[in-house]
Amino acid sequence: MIEVKALKKRFKLTKEHQQKGKSKDVREHDGYFHSVQNVSFSCSQGEVLGLLGPNGAGKTTTLRMLSTALTPDSGHIHINGQNIVKKPLIGRKSIGFLSGSTGLYGRLSARENVEYFAKLHGLKGKTLKLRCEALFDMLDMTSFLDKRAEHLSTGMKQKASIARAVVHQPDVVVLDEPTTGLDIMTTQTVINFIRGLKNNGTPVIFSTHHLDEVALLCDRICVIDKGVSFFDDSIAQFKAQGNSEELNQAFMNLLQGAGHV
Template sequence: MIIVEGLAKRFAIPKSGEMTQCKRLDPRLQDGFFNSVQSVSFRARPGEVLGLLGPNGAGKTTVLRMLSGVLTPDRGSIEINGHQWHKQPERMRRQIGFLSASTSLYERLSVEENLVYFGQLYGLSPAQITNRIDTLSSQLELAPFLQRKVVELSLGMKQRAGIARAVIHQPEVIVLDEPTTGLDIMSAQAVLDFIHSQKQQNRPVIFSTHRLEEVSLLCDRIAVVMQGLCVFEGSLTEFAGSRDPNALREAFVGCQQRLSQSPQGHTRGVA
């Protein structure tokens, strides 16, 4: 069980820094700080897939980076299976598999060499590493390019290899930041199949996406973030009345319009 309560994170804006007109008008800009995340709460139970939705710049990536331990929240709490980040940070890092746009692989090494290296960093034995590589090769269809150097791979191949690197240690929670962005149909499907397989293994998965078709197919619950606020958290049917992507799109647009009329936002549907 993942419980996120009242997360907030702000960043100081350099006095000499230039800002776009759009950013200057953002209500999160206050007193020399940009309040990227103001208040975000959600829960994900074992075997649930939670989709984190929101427009570009809403604060989704900042939320996921706090959840993964890359950033420290200014306020709020993160609890995973009864353990809290601020009390047991090292234990928590081992429980989470995190993939973001900045998750890197060593390009001069092969995919297999990368997985062996990161498996060793997590303290896995040679036998455990071999077993995990075999499992992930099957789940993510890595076998055709396992021996190729990362620098030679397509974007879709790199993304699948990056997911394998993020979960080589068999984490209890998986966090993916827009994992299918820019991928071709087959690579995107391999990623979606992997997420579904983790759900079947009773792991909670949290992933951000702009593709409502993916949300419709995979998600049990969603959390909608706009202007750093969680404006909805609950099931798809509570949000849109059905799992239909068009209904989800209409509900999403309606959320954004209501927030623009009431900048303070709200949180609804937390269970």
């Protein structure tokens, strides 16, 4: 289980930016951009949480704090009772994180990339071999395993990046827009993989702009805007509070009702 409570993160504005005059973004004040001001949510075993919000809402900054790439200014992140803000090494072992910047080594094959990161996490021998083979099958990677990463298509790279992110069988998986730019077949493979994680009891957090994916996968939704989470509850409650059975309309109604549009 992962519990996120009252996260905050600000970034110092450059002098050049401050000299340009008043910004339209209310999060810019006191010489800082307050990217995340108060974000809280939770995701239990076998749940999938959809992280929603407009562009620039603070979702990616939030996810980077979950990955321990950024340290919160305040707030708590607990995974199975462990505070990973205070113990980031435990966090890196506990979380499988995929973002748009999750890279592969271009001169290594897809197989070599995944096996390399498996070894970094301490896997070796038969355990490494069996884990990688299982992932390659689940993500339908067998046809391009020995191709260099620099020659892979967008979809192939994304599958290899997902395998790299979860090869160590993390306690929580965090995916930042995992299907963006993918074709229909690759998107379906990713969706099926997330379902497999859910069936195995792994909490999954993923941000997306595709609410059809939310309808297919999610048990819970968290909505963030202007660095604040103002909804964290079930799909049923999302529809009820958004006053619509259509997720797109419910999302817009919630934003408007909270004064975020």
